[in-house]
Amino acid sequence: MQDFDPLKPETLDSPHEEYHRLRSQCPVAHSDAWGGFWALTRYDDVANAASDSDNFITSVQNVVPKVAFTGRRPPLHLDPPEHTPYRRALAPLLTAKQVARFEPVIRDICNDLLDRMLEQGGGDICNEYSAPMPIRTFAHWMNLPDEQIEILAEVGRRYNFAVQSDDEQETKESSALLYDMARNLVLDRKKNPLDPAIDATSALLAARAEGEPLPDEMIVGTIRQVLVVGIIAPTVLIGSIAVHLSEHPDLQQKLRDDLSLVPAAIEEFLRLYTPYRGFARTPAKDICLRGRDIKKDEPIALVYAAANRDPEVFERPDEFILNRPNIKDSLAFGRGVHGCLGATLARLELIVALECLLVRTNSFEVNGPVRLTRMPEIGALSVPLTFS
Numbered sequence: 001m002q003d004f005d006p007l008k009p010e011t012l013d014s015p016h017e018e019y020h021r022l023r024s025q026c027p028v029a030h031s032d033a034w035g036g037f038w039a040l041t042r043y044d045d046v047a048n049a050a051s052d053s054d055n056f057i058t059s060v061q062n063v064v065p066k067v068a069f070t071g072r073r074p075p076l077h078l079d080p081p082e083h084t085p086y087r088r089a090l091a092p093l094l095t096a097k098q099v100a101r102f103e104p105v106i107r108d109i110c111n112d113l114l115d116r117m118l119e120q121g122g123g124d125i126c127n128e129y130s131a132p133m134p135i136r137t138f139a140h141w142m143n144l145p146d147e148q149i150e151i152l153a154e155v156g157r158r159y160n161f162a163v164q165s166d167d168e169q170e171t172k173e174s175s176a177l178l179y180d181m182a183r184n185l186v187l188d189r190k191k192n193p194l195d196p197a198i199d200a201t202s203a204l205l206a207a208r209a210e211g212e213p214l215p216d217e218m219i220v221g222t223i224r225q226v227l228v229v230g231i232i233a234p235t236v237l238i239g240s241i242a243v244h245l246s247e248h249p250d251l252q253q254k255l256r257d258d259l260s261l262v263p264a265a266i267e268e269f270l271r272l273y274t275p276y277r278g279f280a281r282t283p284a285k286d287i288c289l290r291g292r293d294i295k296k297d298e299p300i301a302l303v304y305a306a307a308n309r310d311p312e313v314f315e316r317p318d319e320f321i322l323n324r325p326n327i328k329d330s331l332a333f334g335r336g337v338h339g340c341l342g343a344t345l346a347r348l349e350l351i352v353a354l355e356c357l358l359v360r361t362n363s364f365e366v367n368g369p370v371r372l373t374r375m376p377e378i379g380a381l382s383v384p385l386t387f388s
Contacts (some may be wrong), residue, residue, distance in 0.1 A: 003029035004039070011384045014241060015277075015378055016318065019306035034065040037280070037290070037299040041306035043313045044330070045289065049281055049302055050335040053080055055299070056281035058338055063376040064280045064301040073225035074218055076279075078339050085214060086222050087341055089207035093200055094142070099344045102141060106349055110333050110356040118360060122367065122386040129357075130238035131157055134230050134349055141184070141345070142226070143199050152181065156231050157176045162207065163232070164373050164381050175224075180230040182223035186216065200226060222332040230342050234349055236373055239380030240273035244320065246366045246385070251320065256358040264323050270332035272320055273309045277378045278302040279334065304331045305378050361387045 003026045004018060019041050022029045026343040027042045040046050049056045059072070059079045075083035075090075094097070110133055117123040155177045162170035186351035189201040196203040204219045245252040255261055273358040280299050287294050292302065308331055309317040332385070333340035340346065357364070364385045 001030050002032045004031055006031055006033050010372055012240070012372065012380065016309055017303070019303065019309065023306060023310060028066065028261050028290045028294075030292070037064045038294055039064075039278075039301045039303050040289075041303050041310075043294075043307040043310035043329075045303060046278065046302045046307040047335050049300065050279075050331070050338070052199070053337045055287070057284050058279070058281060060203065060282035060297060061280045061299045065375065066297055066299075068278075068298060072218070073221035073308070074224070075341070076225060076229070076338060077221070085209040086204065086218075087209050089196075089203045089214075090200055090222075090226070090341060091104075093203060094342050094345055096126060096131055096344050098198075099348055102137065102345070103348060103352060105138050106133070106139050106352045107356060109133055110353050111360070114356060114360045118154055118387060122364070123384070125242045125357075125364075125383045125385050126235050126239040126381055127157075130353060131160060131231070131235040131274075133353055134234045137349055138227065138230060139346070142201070142223075143194060144185070148181070150268075152227065155181070156228055159228055160231050164377070166374060179224050182220045182227060185223055187218055187335065196250075203218065230346055230349075232373075232377055234346065234353070234380060236268065236275040236377050236379040237350060239275055239383040240275070241368055242267050242357075242364065242383045242385060243370060243380055244269070246364065248281065248320070249363065249365075252358075252363065255354070259355050261322065261360070262355050263347075263351050265329075266347060266354065267321055267327045268323060270326055271314070271324070271327060271330040272318075273379050274305040274308045274330075274332045275377055275379050276304055277306075277376050278304040279338070279376070301376070304334065305342050307331050363388045 004022060022041045025044060027040065029039045029041065031037055031039065040049060057079045059077060062076050072078065074086040113129050113132060117128055132153050136149060139152050144152060155174055158170065159174035159178060162174055177278045185201050189205055194202045201223055204214060204222055207214050234372065255265055278301050280301050282299055283294055283296055285296050308314070311317050313329055333343040346384045366383060366388050367386040368384035370380050373379055373381045
C-alpha cells in the first residue's frame with residue numbers, strides 16, 4: 001500500500017506540492033519506504049498526536065527513517081515520566097535569560113565564518129556558515145575546552161552530511177565518535193564538576209529521579225543527543241532562507257534596511273520552510289484515524305512541514321507574510337512534552353545569523369545547483385552564493 005513515495009527526487013517546492021495533494025485527498029497516508037510508515041499532513045491531526053504522549057509515544061521510534069543505531073538518548077527517546085528528569089535538568093540552562101548570554105558568542109562565530117566567505121566573494125552558505133555555526137555555539141554552551149570545539153565541529157559536520165547522504169557506515173562511525181566525546185565529557189565533569197546552573201553535564205550529574213542519580217549511560221546518551229540535536233535544523237533553514245531571499249531581492253533589501261524586522265521574518269521562515277518534516281510517534285494501541293486503521297507499533301511521521309502550510313489554519317500558506325497574525329500557531333518547534341527544549345537558543349542563532357549575513361553583504365544570490373536534504377529534514381543542504 002503506497003499512497004506516496006518519499007524517495008522520489010525532489011525540488012525545494014515539490015514536497016509541499018505533494019503534501020497539498022495528501023492533505024486534500026489522503027491526509028493519513030502510507031508509504032512502503034523504510035519498512036513502511038504512516039504520515040499525518042493536516043494541522044489538527046499533527047498537533048493532536050504531538051500533544052497526546054499517552055497514545056502516541058516516542059520511545060519506539062522518534063524519526064522516519066530510523067537513524068538511531070545505538071542506545072537510547074534522553075529526553076527525546078523516552079516517554080514521560082521517564083524523560084522528565086532529563087528535560088528538568090536542562091531546561092534552566094535554556095531560558096531566555098541564560099540564552100541571551102550567548103548572543104555575543106554567536107555573533108563572533110558568525111562574523112568569523114563570514115570573514116572567510118567574504119574574502120572569496122561567497123561560498124556554500126550551508127557548509128561554510130550555517131552548519132559550523134550551531135556546532136560551535138553548542139560547544140560553547142556545553143563549556144567544551146577550545147581544543148575540543150574544532151573536533152566537535154568536524155565530527156558534527158561529518159555526522160550531519162552522512163545522515164543527509166544516507167551513508168550508514170559514516171553515520172555510525174561519526175555517531176560513535178560523538179558518543180566517545182560525550183563519555184569523556186561525563187568523566188571529566190565527575191572529576192572537575194562545574195556549576196550546574198551554567199553547565200549541562202554537571203546539571204545532569206546532579207539530577208535525581210525518585211531520589212537516585214540518573215544512570216551514567218543515559219547521561220552519556222543525553223549529552224550525545226544535545227551535541228547534535230540543534231545542528232541540522234539551522235543548517236537547512238538558513239539554506240532555505242538564502243534561496244528565498246535570492247529569489248525575492250526586494251524582501252532581502254527590506255530586511256537589510258530594517259533589522260528590527262528580522263525576528264518576525266525568522267518566525268515566518270520557520271513556518272514556511274519548517275526544517276524538520278516531522279518527528280515520529282508510535283501508537284500505543286490500534287487506532288483508526290480518518291478511516292485508516294493503524295496498528296500498534298506502526299511508525300507515524302507527524303509532518304510538521306505539511307501542517308505549517310495547512311490552508312485551514314494559515315491564509316495563503318505558500319506565501320511569505322511578514323507579521324502573520326496567527327504565527328504563534330506554527331508547529332516549527334513541535335508541540336507537547338517533546339516540544340523543542342532549545343527553541344529559544346535556536347531562534348537566537350537564526351536571528352543573529354541572518355542579521356550578520358545582511359549587514360556584511362550588499363546583496364547575495366544563488367549561483368549554482370542547490371542540494372536538498374532527505375527525510376526527516378526538508379529544505380536546502382547546500383546553497384552556493386555570490387556576495388556583493
